Amino acid sequence: xxxxxxxxxxxxxxxxxxxxxxxxxxxxxxxxxxxxxxxxxxxxxxxxxxxxxxxxxxxxxxxxxxxxxxxxxxxxxxxxxxxxxxxxxxxxxxxxxxxxxxxxxxxxxxxxxxxxxxxxxxxxxxxxxxxxxxxxxxxxxxxxxxxxxxxxxxxxxxxxxxxxxxxxxxxxxxxxxxxxxxxxxxxxxxxxxxxxxxxxxxxxxxxxxxxxxxxxxxxxxxxxxxxxxxxxxxxxxxxxxxxxxxxxxxxxxxxxxxxxxxxxxxxxxxxxxxxxxxxxxxxxxxxx
Amino acid sequence: xxxxxxxxxxxxxxxxxxxxxxxxxxxxxxxxxxxxxxxxxxxxxxxxxxxxxxxxxxxxxxxxxxxxxxxxxxxxxxxxxxxxxxxxxxxxxxxxxxxxxxxxxxxxxxxxxxxxxxxxxxxxxxxxxxxxxxxxxxxxxxxxxxxxxxxxxxxxxxxxxxxxxxxxxxxxxxxxxxxxxxxxxxxxxxxxxxxxxxxxxxxxxxxxxxxxxxxxxxxxxxxxxxxxxxxxxxxxxxxxxxxxxxxxxxxxxx
Numbered sequence: 380x381x382x383x384x385x386x387x388x389x390x391x392x393x394x395x396x397x398x399x400x401x402x403x404x405x406x407x408x409x410x411x412x413x414x415x416x417x418x419x420x421x422x423x424x425x426x427x428x429x430x431x432x433x434x435x436x437x438x439x440x441x442x443x444x445x446x447x448x449x450x451x452x453x454x455x456x457x458x459x460x461x462x463x464x465x466x467x468x469x470x471x472x473x474x475x476x477x478x479x480x481x482x483x484x485x486x487x488x489x490x491x492x493x494x495x496x497x498x499x500x501x502x503x504x505x506x507x508x509x510x511x512x513x514x515x516x517x518x519x520x521x522x523x524x525x526x527x528x529x530x531x532x533x534x535x536x537x538x539x540x541x542x543x544x545x546x547x548x549x550x551x552x553x554x555x556x557x558x559x560x561x562x563x564x565x566x567x568x569x570x571x572x573x574x575x576x577x578x579x580x581x582x583x584x585x586x587x588x589x590x591x592x593x594x595x596x597x598x599x600x601x602x603x604x605x606x607x608x609x610x611x612x613x614x615x616x617x618x619x620x621x622x623x624x625x626x627x628x629x630x631x632x633x634x635x636x637x638x639x640x641x642x643x644x645x646x647x648x649x650x651x652x653x654x655x656x657x658x659x660x661x662x663x664x665x666x667x
Numbered sequence: 668x669x670x671x672x673x674x675x676x677x678x679x680x681x682x683x684x685x686x687x688x689x690x691x692x693x694x695x696x697x698x699x700x701x702x703x704x705x706x707x708x709x710x711x712x713x714x715x716x717x718x719x720x721x722x723x724x725x726x727x728x729x730x731x732x733x734x735x736x737x738x739x740x741x742x743x744x745x746x747x748x749x750x751x752x753x754x755x756x757x758x759x760x761x762x763x764x765x766x767x768x769x770x771x772x773x774x775x776x777x778x779x780x781x782x783x784x785x786x787x788x789x790x791x792x793x794x795x796x797x798x799x800x801x802x803x804x805x806x807x808x809x810x811x812x813x814x815x816x817x818x819x820x821x822x823x824x825x826x827x828x829x830x831x832x833x834x835x836x837x838x839x840x841x842x843x844x845x846x847x848x849x850x851x852x853x854x855x856x857x858x859x860x861x862x863x864x865x866x867x868x869x870x871x872x873x874x875x876x877x878x879x880x881x882x883x884x885x886x887x888x889x890x891x892x893x894x895x896x897x898x899x900x901x902x903x904x905x906x907x908x909x910x911x912x913x914x915x916x917x918x919x920x921x
Contacts, residue, residue, distance in 0.1 A: 503838065
């Protein structure tokens with residue numbers, strides 16, 4: 380509660396002073412003294428029963444905190460359980476044991492506080508771009524002109540102005556994923572959960588989308604949990620990288636990324652960047 | 668209508684024209700008796716002189732097929748939805764459906780006639796029975812083919828079962844429903860004719876049988892052509908409905 384109040388005041392103050400959004404993120408590193416973190420994950424354990432075999436342990440003792448406004452990346456090899464963890468956080472599957480708290484509340488089921496972007500854009504082919512973005516508002520019974528206005532704003536933000544009445548089949552993969560991003564943001568979630576959202580895109584589109592994500596986060600102040608298996612993507616976009624080991628997954632390293640904002644493509648070639656990539660590689664057991 | 672549309676419509680006409688020409692030449696050159704095989708010109712002449720009879724007899728067949736088809740849609744879709752969304756109903760009803768489907772409809776027709784009489788009702792019921800199966804099977808398949816990602820999205824927003832059905836599953840099933848309907852509507856015509864063959868006082872099937880028994884082959888063939896035209900017309904109506912209901916389905920084909 381107190382944290383919430385402080386943040387809101389801080390934001391109001393900034394709005395009054397008309398500080399550009401990006402500066403807000405740069406200052407984020409300083410409020411280290413927050414008493415209750417936005418997200419708290421303690422001893423999260425997940426195992427699946429298998430017929431005729433011992434149960435499969437996917438996650439073991441996952442413990443870390445997530446600060447409001449931070450972008451945390453879950454980095455790990457394929458099949459390590461990072462997506463499972465993301466779904467647990469989103470309340471889509473229950474954890475076998477452990478505590479998951481978001482915004483001071485135990486997560487036991489899905490909640491409108493969360494917005495999810497999947498690996499596939501998952502758009503409805505029968506809906507126009509605008510109607511796709513508004514889908515969550517219909518389900519939450521919050522359809523109104525304001526929502527439509529916000530949807531148009533979000534689409535403009537991701538560079539899809541003028542595509543409102545197009546059908547998904549008329550868009551490229553990258554454009555579809557932008558629509559999916561707008562759809563995840565339309566109901567103003569406090570936590571954005573992204574499951575390898577750029578995994579199916581080509582490298583150039585992917586880099587473009589990473590910058591877009593950072594830009595949108597700066598403008599919306601959303602907290603983001605992002606699953607990826609790309610080391611450079613993780614380092615580039617994150618405040619924190621949580622490196623997951625192979626199954627049974629534990630957190631092999633929790634890496635704060637202290638590269639300044641706004642991030643730019645040139646940073647990918649800085650020695651600090653490479654050093655961070657190496658550290659992640661070591662945690663993954665790829666490099667020594 | 669683009670140039671391509673015109674060209675696409677042109678090719679079938681060419682195909683039909685070639686067949687008709689060969690047919691005409693064959694009957695002419697080999698002096699085939701018109702009772703055995705009337706030439707296209709004979710059929711056209713029979714059709715032109717008897718157009719009022721054909722039109723009059725077309726009407727009941729049209730009604731039987733359309734009403735039977737509509738009945739199959741109205742009952743078949745909700746039935747399929749129930750079967751697809753409940754495991755118990757699926758296990759209970761699906762085997763019965765398959766079993767009834769495997770009975771030849773021609774064999775059931777006399778019984779239906781005993782129940783519903785010689786009038787339109789019996790034909791309507793047979794048309795319904797034939798059209799029902801493809802609609803149920805395709806609708807159920809469509810419901811099951813709903814993308815898991817969309818269902819998960821709906822779940823993440825805590826959508827109610829009704830919302831999931833109306834906003835996700837049913838629209839997902841629409842292409843399947845239309846695919847089933849296209850098959851069903853042509854089958855409905857066949858069903859109506861089967862009914863008319865077994866016992867009737869009117870309809871194109873009845874006319875065909877009567878003309879045949881009087882060795883008026885050109886008229887029998889004319890009835891056949893009209894039946895075919897009726898089937899094509901109903902099929903086209905379903906395609907048109909599909910384009911209106913699902914404007915997005917056209918996108919991506921170009």
